[in-house]
Amino acid sequence: MALLSVEHLSVHFHTREGVVRAVDGVSFSVEPGEVLGIVGESGSGKSVACYSLLGLIPMPPGRIESGRAEFDGIDLLSLSEKQLRRIRGRRISMVFQDPMTSLNPYMRIGDQLVESLRQHHRVDKKAARERAILSLEEVGIREARQRIDNYPHEFSGGMRQRVMVAMALITEPELLIADEPTTALDVTVQAQILDLIKEIQRRRNLTVVFISHDLGVVAGLADHILVMKSGQVVEAGPPKQIFRAPQHPYTRQLIEAIPTSAKSAVGTLEDTPLLDVRELYTAFPVYRGMFFPREVSRVEAVKSVSLSVRKGEILGLVGESGSGKSTLGRSIMRLVDSQSGEVWLDGKSLSALRKGELKRARRDFQMIFQDPYASLNPRMTVFDTLAEPLLLHGLAERGNLREEINQLMDDVGLDRRSVRKYPHEFSGGQRQRVAIARALAVRPRLIVADEPVSALDVTIQAQILDLLLALTQRHGLTMLFISHDLAVVRYLCDRVAVMRQGELVEQGETEAVFSHPQHPYTRDLLDAIPSVDFGTESAQ
Amino acid sequence: MAQPETAPERSPELSGQALESGSSLWHDAFVRLRRNRLAMMSLVFLVALVLVALATPWLAPYSYEEQDLALGASAPSAEHWLGTDTLGRDLLTRIMYGTRVSLMVGFIATAVALGIGVLWGTTAGFLGGRVDMVMMRLVDVLYALPFAIFVVLLTVIFGSSLLLLFLAIGAVEWLTMARIVRGQVLGLRRQEFIEAAISLGLSRWSIITRHLIPNALGPIIVYTTLTIPSVILLESFLSFLGLGVQAPQSSWGSLISDGVDTMEEYPWLLIFPGLTLAVALFALNFLGDGLRDALDPRVSKD
Numbered sequence: 001m002a003l004l005s006v007e008h009l010s011v012h013f014h015t016r017e018g019v020v021r022a023v024d025g026v027s028f029s030v031e032p033g034e035v036l037g038i039v040g041e042s043g044s045g046k047s048v049a050c051y052s053l054l055g056l057i058p059m060p061p062g063r064i065e066s067g068r069a070e071f072d073g074i075d076l077l078s079l080s081e082k083q084l085r086r087i088r089g090r091r092i093s094m095v096f097q098d099p100m101t102s103l104n105p106y107m108r109i110g111d112q113l114v115e116s117l118r119q120h121h122r123v124d125k126k127a128a129r130e131r132a133i134l135s136l137e138e139v140g141i142r143e144a145r146q147r148i149d150n151y152p153h154e155f156s157g158g159m160r161q162r163v164m165v166a167m168a169l170i171t172e173p174e175l176l177i178a179d180e181p182t183t184a185l186d187v188t189v190q191a192q193i194l195d196l197i198k199e200i201q202r203r204r205n206l207t208v209v210f211i212s213h214d215l216g217v218v219a220g221l222a223d224h225i226l227v228m229k230s231g232q233v234v235e236a237g238p239p240k241q242i243f244r245a246p247q248h249p250y251t252r253q254l255i256e257a258i259p260t261s262a263k264s265a266v267g268t269l270e271d272t273p274l275l276d277v278r279e280l281y282t283a284f285p286v287y288r289g290m291f292f293p294r295e296v297s298r299v300e301a302v303k304s305v306s307l308s309v310r311k312g313e314i315l316g317l318v319g320e321s322g323s324g325k326s327t328l329g330r331s332i333m334r335l336v337d338s339q340s341g342e343v344w345l346d347g348k349s350l351s352a353l354r355k356g357e358l359k360r361a362r363r364d365f366q367m368i369f370q371d372p373y374a375s376l377n378p379r380m381t382v383f384d385t386l387a388e389p390l391l392l393h394g395l396a397e398r399g400n401l402r403e404e405i406n407q408l409m410d411d412v413g414l415d416r417r418s419v420r421k422y423p424h425e426f427s428g429g430q431r432q433r434v435a436i437a438r439a440l441a442v443r444p445r446l447i448v449a450d451e452p453v454s455a456l457d458v459t460i461q462a463q464i465l466d467l468l469l470a471l472t473q474r475h476g477l478t479m480l481f482i483s484h485d486l487a488v489v490r491y492l493c494d495r496v497a498v499m500r501q502g503e504l505v506e507q508g509e510t511e512a513v514f515s516h517p518q519h520p521y522t523r524d525l526l527d528a529i530p531s532v533d534f535g536t537e538s539a540q
Numbered sequence: 541m542a543q544p545e546t547a548p549e550r551s552p553e554l555s556g557q558a559l560e561s562g563s564s565l566w567h568d569a570f571v572r573l574r575r576n577r578l579a580m581m582s583l584v585f586l587v588a589l590v591l592v593a594l595a596t597p598w599l600a601p602y603s604y605e606e607q608d609l610a611l612g613a614s615a616p617s618a619e620h621w622l623g624t625d626t627l628g629r630d631l632l633t634r635i636m637y638g639t640r641v642s643l644m645v646g647f648i649a650t651a652v653a654l655g656i657g658v659l660w661g662t663t664a665g666f667l668g669g670r671v672d673m674v675m676m677r678l679v680d681v682l683y684a685l686p687f688a689i690f691v692v693l694l695t696v697i698f699g700s701s702l703l704l705l706f707l708a709i710g711a712v713e714w715l716t717m718a719r720i721v722r723g724q725v726l727g728l729r730r731q732e733f734i735e736a737a738i739s740l741g742l743s744r745w746s747i748i749t750r751h752l753i754p755n756a757l758g759p760i761i762v763y764t765t766l767t768i769p770s771v772i773l774l775e776s777f778l779s780f781l782g783l784g785v786q787a788p789q790s791s792w793g794s795l796i797s798d799g800v801d802t803m804e805e806y807p808w809l810l811i812f813p814g815l816t817l818a819v820a821l822f823a824l825n826f827l828g829d830g831l832r833d834a835l836d837p838r839v840s841k842d
Contacts, residue, residue, distance in 0.1 A: 335735050362741035375732035379754045379837060381564045388750075389740045420564070423839035438736065 002070075003207050004053075004175060005029035008068030011045070011052045016059060021238040022048040022062070024231035030175070030224075032141045033205040037222030037239075039215050039254070041457035045231040046211050050177050053077075055084045056093060072174065090120035093168035093278040095161075096280045097180040102164060103152040109136075109163050110148035114147035117170045135166040139196060157321075158189035164540035165196065169204075176201075179211045186320035187484060191528040194221060213458060215254050216530040219243065227251050257462040259491035273344075274478045275332070275446055280305050280341035282324075301327035303502040304341065309446070309495075314472060316493030316510065318486060318525070324502040325482050329448045332480065333367050334358060345446060363393050370451040376423040382409075382434050389441040411474075413467060415492070429460035439472065447472075449507035450482045465492055486529055489513055498522050551689075565754060565835065572834040579830025582823035589820060593639040602630040604637045605788040613806045623808045625798070631809065634790045635816055641791040645705065645775045645784075646768045652710035652773075654764055657717025662748050662756070665725030676722065679715050687712055688781065695783045698702070705784045709771055720763055724756035757835050765828030769821045792817045 011023040023045040040046040051057045053069050053076050062381050069076040071092065076453045079087070096102040098414055104112060113132035117123060124132065129148070136144035139162040152160055161181060168176060178197065183188040199222060201208050212218050217237045218225055226244070227250065234248040246252045282302040285295040300508040301324040309315045319325040330336045334350060345348045345364060353361055369375035376385060386405045390396040396404040409416050412433040423431055432452060439447055449468070453461040469492060483489050489496055490510055497507035498519065506519040517523045571578055592599065601621075608628030611708030616623040622631040662677040691708050696705050728734060729752070737747050753760075776793025778784045785791050792813055833839045 330735075333739055335738060346542045359741040360742070362739060365739075367736065367739045369732040369736065371732060375736050377737075377755065379565050379752050379757075379835070380750075381568075381837075384564055388737075388742070392740060392742060424838045435736070438740075442740065 002029035003032045004069070004071050004209075006049070006053070006070075008404045009049060009052070009060060009069060011048055011057065011067040012065050013062050013189045013227065018427065021231045023052065025230070026067075026228070028226050028231050028233065028236065029407060030207055030209060032207050034224060035208045035210060036502055037218035038209065038211045038228060039213070039218050039225060039230060040228035041213055041459065044228040046228045047179055049228070050067070050179070050209060050211060054088050054094075054177075055079075068486045086120075089116060090171050090175075091173050092175045092177065093171065093173040095164050095176065095178040095181045098184050100152075100160065100184075102156070103160060105152050106344075108149050108151055109155075113148075113163075113167055113170055116167055120171050131170060131397065132166075135170045136163070138169070139163070139166045141166070154318075156189075157185055158192060161185060161189075162196065162342065163195050165193075165200070169206075172204075173206075175207045175209065177209045177211070180213065181210075182217065183213070185484070187486070187528040188320065188524055190217070191530070194530070197221070200430050215458070216258055216531070220530050227254065243521075250398070253459055257458040259462070259465065259487045261368040272309045272311055274313075274346055275309040275480065276344040277305060277307050277328075277332060278342045278344070280328065280331055280338050282327055282336060284336075300502055302338070303330055305499075305504050307497055307500075307504060307507065309478055309480055310474075311478055312476055313495065314481055316489035316496045317480060317482045317499060317501035318484065318496055319491055320484060320525075323499045325499045326450055328499065329367070329450050329482050333365065333448055334362075335367075347424045360393075363442045364444055365446040365448065366444040367488055368432075368435055368439050368447060368449040368452045369456050372428055372435050373423075373455075375435050376431060376438075378423055380421050382414075385423075385434065386419075386441055389438060393442050395442065404441075408441055411440060411471070412437045427460075428456050429464060432456065432464055436464075436467065440475070443475070446480060446483070447477055447479045448481060449479060451490060452481075454483065454485060461488070468492065486514075486525060498525070551624070554619050562716055563819060565837070569831075569834040573830055576830040578826045579834075582826040582830070585823045586820070586827065589639065589823075590611065590643060592636065593660055595645050596640055598634045598764075600630075600636050602632045602633045604629070604633055604790065606630070606633075611755055613802070613809070616808060619725050623811045625809055626802065626806070629788070631812060634795060635792070638790040638792050638813065639816070641702075641785050641789065642772050642775065642793065644702075645709065645774045645791070648705050649709040649713065649771045650764060650767045651821065652706060653713035653767060654760070655714075656710065657714035658721050658753065658756075658758065658760060660714065661718040661721025661723075662725050662752055665722040666729055666744070666748060666752060668726075668729070672722075676719075680716055681710070682823055683715055683748055691778060691781055691783055702784070703777055708778060708783060709774055711770060713767055717760070717767070721728065721756055723751055723760055728755050754835070757831050761828050761832045761835070769817075772817065 006029065007027045009023055009026045010021070013020040013022055025059060025159075026045070026049050028036065028038075038046045038049070048057055048062075052062065052064055053071075056262070064077055067077065071087070074087070076087075077082075099334070103109065107115075110129065110132050111518075113135065114125065117128050118125075126427060133144045133148055136148060136447065141147055141159065141162055147155075155163060164181075168499060182193050185193060194217065197208070197210075200206060210221055212219060215225075216271065219242075224235050225235075225237065225239050225242050227248065229250050235242065235246065235251045242251060243255065246255055280302055282305050283298040283300045286297045286299065288294060288296045303324075305324075305328055307315070317325050317328065327336060331338045334343075338351070341351070345361075349362075350358070350361065350365075381386075383405060385406055386394075386399055390404055405419060406416050409419060414430060414433050414437070417427070423434065436452075452468070453464050456464060465488065468479070468481075471477065480492055481489065491527040493510050496510050496513045497511070498505050500521050500522065506513060506517065506522045508518075513522065514526065517526055546688050606629065608624065611624055611628040613626045614620060614624045616629075618631050620632070622635065624630055625634065640758055660675060660679075664672040690711070694704055694708055722763055733748065734751055742750075772791075774795050775784055776797050779786065779791065779794050781795065785794060787794070795813035796810065796817065799806075803810050
């Protein structure tokens with residue numbers, strides 16, 4: 001008998017703009033000891049479907065319109081809040097995406113573990129503490145007896161997620177709901193956490209519902225996959241079947257959006273470098289003292305890095321968070337000051353420029369940022385956003401401004417009629433198109449793109465990557481593409497540079513690096529990519 | 541929730557007009573403000589109040605210093621619509637003259653505080669580092685100065701004048717504004733759209749005026765609508781200390797504090813000035829809220 005079975009569940013949100021059918025007639029069931037993966041993009045209703053079972057969605061505006069949900073013979077949807085509380089955390093536990101915000105920063109982790117245990121079981125404090133230490137050991141935290149009295153900030157992101165898993169499992173639940181538990185983590189750490197969940201699931205014969213936007217991650221873990229789109233299940237089946245013979249066009253789209261193919265060589269590149277970075281060193285001084293601050297230490301983000309990018313080339317800069325790759329990008333952009341080293345753009349030194357000269361020279365190098373929600377001024381229309389650089393650098397006059405802006409809109413595939421809209425009226429992908437148009441407005445020669453697709457849904461990500469590829473070819477652009485996602489880099493870049501702890505550990509032609517990585521760290525990174533190997537057309 | 545790829549259509553009014561120049565933020569804000577009936581009524585009321593204040597010397601039924609000691613305090617009547625005070629002066633006249641002083645103090649002193657505070661706060665927050673530290677320590681020092689002593693010192697040195705009143709009020713009110721704005725700017729400065737503006741080669745001045753201040757407007761407007769009433773009441777306190785207006789001249793603040801003394805015998809001396817102040821402040825707050833919403837494109841347009 002299924003441990004959890006959901007039939008025709010519909011959850012609607014009644015907002016001022018109208019009814020949003022977040023979950024629209026969803027049915028699924030999970031057998032004991034099975035792992036169910038729910039895959040979908042943001043807004044597909046995958047999280048709402050699970051949260052609503054436990055009364056964890058805001059009601060109102062949310063409302064469960066219809067459906068049944070049975071957990072071990074209990075009708076979940078008819079329970080009162082009080083009865084639900086006895087199930088939540090005790091028989092069904094959750095692990096959330098962001099371990100930074102889901103742990104209380106002012107409480108020792110031991111106290112948080114003990115609290116969640118004693119909430120549901122009659123255990124005295126001492127025994128609870130022993131149980132907490134055991135469960136920390138189970139999730140692979142070494143020296144748990146000492147670490148138990150630490151605060152969340154004293155752990156790294158991956159360790160915090162382990163603590164979250166320990167907290168979810170300490171009450172020995174029958175069902176674990178994991179909502180994007182590895183999305184906020186670095187690739188190598190993500191691989192470790194996935195292994196941990198897999199291992200614990202097997203050891204305890206735990207039932208798991210694993211929610212993710214990443215088909216690749218789910219494929220390696222789940223016995224059964226549910227693909228959701230706009231509140232509905234469009235396809236369900238075991239991973240092999242989903243990958244080998246996807247039925248629904250949307251599933252096919254998702255699988256195709258996983259960038260597996262490598263970039264085909266685009267003609268022959270000139271040998272002259274457009275961007276030349278020589279022994280660039282950027283550190284952030286740490287000051288102490290209220291009235292006469294002194295530098296007490298410095299955080300070295302970029303330690304003497306040299307690299308060059310040839311004209312028309314896309315160089316991928318790869319590394320995990322904290323590797324200094326973003327700081328390197330910002331140092332090249334002169335958004336942060338470097339202590340030493342030089343940046344040459346087309347034979348001219350950017351490092352030697354004075355303020356006024358620098359402002360004029362900025363025309364030649366532009367940046368595309370990660371978060372399209374933060375990189376556009378929310379109080380400026382698209383028209384104003386695009387007009388600003390055009391007017392500033394004298395690339396348009398009042399007379400032909402509208403024409404120039406229309407041209408830009410066409411270039412990035414946006415509707416001309418939406419120039420009077422504000423950023424919040426666009427979706428994430430459209431916003432990133434606006435940001436790209438702004439960077440292109442000044443007709444730059446170099447573009448530094450800092451994780452430009454990592455905040456986007458997979459299918460949108462594929463569209464933006466193709467747009468970037470098309471634009472670099474059409475305008476003869478050179479690009480430094482910063483990313484943590486190796487698959488994306490392989491799809492887009494001619495060459496790769498791998499960064500770790502402020503230093504370049506390896507660089508070379510993309511295919512060479514991927515097939516014969518020289519540095520052990522590069523090998524670790526490549527091994528951490530969740531492999532999708534079910535013999536799909538694209539993987540062969 | 542779900543963000544569909546096709547965003548909702550805008551109302552034709554906002555999208556139809558072609559604005560090739562200037563900032564569309566202010567234009568769109570004005571269009572939105574016009575649809576807010578409460579805010580528009582408040583605006584009309586405040587404009588009327590200013591006009592009455594300007595025309596008071598010609599409109600007022602009596603002279604502000606004309607006393608009728610024989611009449612004394614009298615309740616509202618046909619001759620004196622709002623009654624008279626203990627010295628037999630017409631209350632309506634005194635409120636009308638008081639409006640001149642109070643509005644002037646309220647608007648000018650707040651404008652001074654707003655101007656200095658916003659510029660100081662944005663500069664400190666945007667430049668950061670040592671500049672920020674020095675600028676904000678100065679604010680702390682001024683904060684620590686006891687206000688009453690500061691005012692008494694001013695009066696002793698310069699004597700009493702309206703100009704000094706603005707100076708004294710402006711000197712304290714901008715401090716809080718500067719702190720609020722600096723906090724806002726510190727948060728905004730790390731946003732990527734500011735980095736994008738720097739990357740485009742924009743000057744610091746353009747970044748501050750076009751990107752930083754418009755995004756800090758919400759708290760600035762709310763705090764401004766809070767500052768105006770506190771300034772109007774502060775004026776009566778300063779008048780009490782001898783800085784500002786002296787009888788027979790009047791202001792809302794001084795009328796109210798006089799009214800409080802005789803509240804039990806002659807309640808109208810408190811009620812009418814109090815009512816005037818209250819209605820004016822309501823109007824200010826409605827207008828402030830309307831402006832804040834109008835200037836934020838994210839607020840739903842209907």
